Amino acid sequence: MSLIVQKFGGTSVANAECINAVADMVAKTHRQGDATVVVLSAMSGETNRLLALAREVNEQAPAREIDMLVSTGEQVTIALLAMALDERGISARSYTGGQVNILTDNIHGKARILEIDSARINKDLGAKRVVVVAGFQGIDREGDITTLGRGGSDITAVALAAALKADECRIYTDVDGVYTADPRIVPEAQRLEIITFEEMLELSSLGAKVLQTRSVEFAGKYRVPLRVLSTFKEGPGTLISYEEPVMEQPLISGIAGQTDDAKLTIRGIPDKPGIAHTVLAAIADTQINVDMIIQNVGADGTTDLTFTLSRHDLPQARAELDRLAAELGASEVIGDEHVAKISVVGVGMRSHSGVASTMFKSLAAEGINIQMISTSEIKISVVVEDKYLELAIRTLHKAFGLGDTMCSEDSTTDQE
């Protein structure tokens, strides 16, 4: 007998019909003999409905009361699912976050889980009951209701799986797994059977929408076996594993593209020690995060500094750099919104050389100019003009042989 945590998001429990469908899936797991814990989000749209009510009485309502209000959303869905399971002859109990002692700090709206007391859940599982837990919520030491912020229900599921030492934590979403690239851009993209935790972490921070970075990090901390699969389409999904990659591990697992970045360059600043820090500290002081950074030394004792940042932050960062440019006597500040970041991710890079050269050669062959490069142990990212986004992803997908069937033994070396 395995212990399985299943998490369903807001679109999966959007109405009574959806809840009945989820009940069928949970019933199936339970009838296979697995001990089953279910974590649910609120019905899609419900949180926004409640927040609109809040704004009618207070535009800046206290965070404690917002949490009290929106936490009712999951309480509704868990009760309904427990009822739907009962209708199917399956004994089930629903619990709020507080009732199963999901203890958090008291930072309302983005609380962090401190500990979970799994005694009550284990007692129910021992009695062959399905346990249905409200995602996204907990209580602080005062007994006040807290919420975990974006991706909170995923975190609840992962945290419960860790506390219960579950055999698997299954995150049901509207996609049926993690793909080698976005299938809307690359039709021949392949679903990955398995991906390493580190690759998943890179991919989710690179904008793959499947899982929030925070829940992947949390899973990694407790080595929770995590599987992403679809609510609407049967299939094995993608398993996130903590095993060391085996020999046949593909060189590259996936390619991610991101177009919500912008590039900012300050040119002709005096090339002296500490100048990069001067510029970047000024940006950091405005609470703006920068991503990739390049410094080019010029011939005339000056230097150019270029960095990428969220496109949303460009106007404010640019104003700050304009101010600084005047102060430092820099020659100009150039902002560019038309950039895209393309990343290839794979733990295979650690033991194989030549990934970067394959990447650069393939892009060059298509006439795509690389503006910036950044590398980590298992990731290479490049910045290109944004009109090349789809072409670059398709080119690299082909170059690294990701469209071939995954069981082909030499698929990872099929580079051209």
Added chain:
Amino acid sequence: MSLIVQKFGGTSVANAECINAVADMVAKTHRQGDATVVVLSAMSGETNRLLALAREVNEQAPAREIDMLVSTGEQVTIALLAMALDERGISARSYTGGQVNILTDNIHGKARILEIDSARINKDLGAKRVVVVAGFQGIDREGDITTLGRGGSDITAVALAAALKADECRIYTDVDGVYTADPRIVPEAQRLEIITFEEMLELSSLGAKVLQTRSVEFAGKYRVPLRVLSTFKEGPGTLISYEEPVMEQPLISGIAGQTDDAKLTIRGIPDKPGIAHTVLAAIADTQINVDMIIQNVGADGTTDLTFTLSRHDLPQARAELDRLAAELGASEVIGDEHVAKISVVGVGMRSHSGVASTMFKSLAAEGINIQMISTSEIKISVVVEDKYLELAIRTLHKAFGLGDTMCSEDSTTDQE
């Protein structure tokens, strides 16, 4: 400084606009320097919306899960009121029943309050915060959410007032107090400034819709000073007091009429000891409550037994009596839906004689035939044909001088 508990029902918090109006009223009490605890129901219609969702997944959902579901209704309104108070510059905290330890038994859907731990509320009141508590709900010893059933929010308010030793518990409703009779029937009916607890108990069990019998009983047990007043119209309302009636106490405080009863007669049963018990036990076994009972002895060694019961229960009770009549050799069973019960209530009856004769004489003068009579220490009820309901109430209202201004010294003796 007084400690005031204020309770607002579903129509008073039906939407954001109503909640803002309630916030204004609470703010006023708070600014007068009174320590303020507010108890709220769910928005009117919300409980039915949630129950309709439940029926979509399970026609006979477990009571535990129904309670989990419907208790979200008050959680929404308390959060919104706390926000609306914050908007008015008043520090407020909302609490679910569980958070302020409203401990109940585990009879889901009609739980009874066992105890309340008022420590947390007192701490907030000490810090000059308004405390907003979800009505209708509590938790059992397992930490499961329970609901108190019909009139549950009133009971929460009364129970909190008792636990906190409040100076007054104010129940805001859509009427502005307790009247000498239903003003829709008797336009000159007077609002009572004060009514004794026992009179209120009789009136509420006689169908005066102002307060549920259960909450009046609860208030009496702890001698909670209770005031009924209107959310929508300023005024002092009616105070329910525990004082012994003073000399000027009116003979009769109010007149109640009820048309949801029916009358059932079994005729010609053998007149032997225990026969009434045989008949009534058979009815009791079907879980039907009977109200007034009359037994008439006939001349031929038989007897007739008549009783009233809820009109809703008539078909089932009649079927049971038909079965019994055959068994006992009774001559016939007669059901009558066209009955009304009229009651006059007043603690003054204890010390004055002649109330019954005034009542019977006035009704006779209008040609209203009395079918059954039942008396208690502070109440006389009669059953009449239902078409006389309004006429009987108006006649008695006039006969006991209830339409006169209440401050008139000899109003209670103005009998004709």
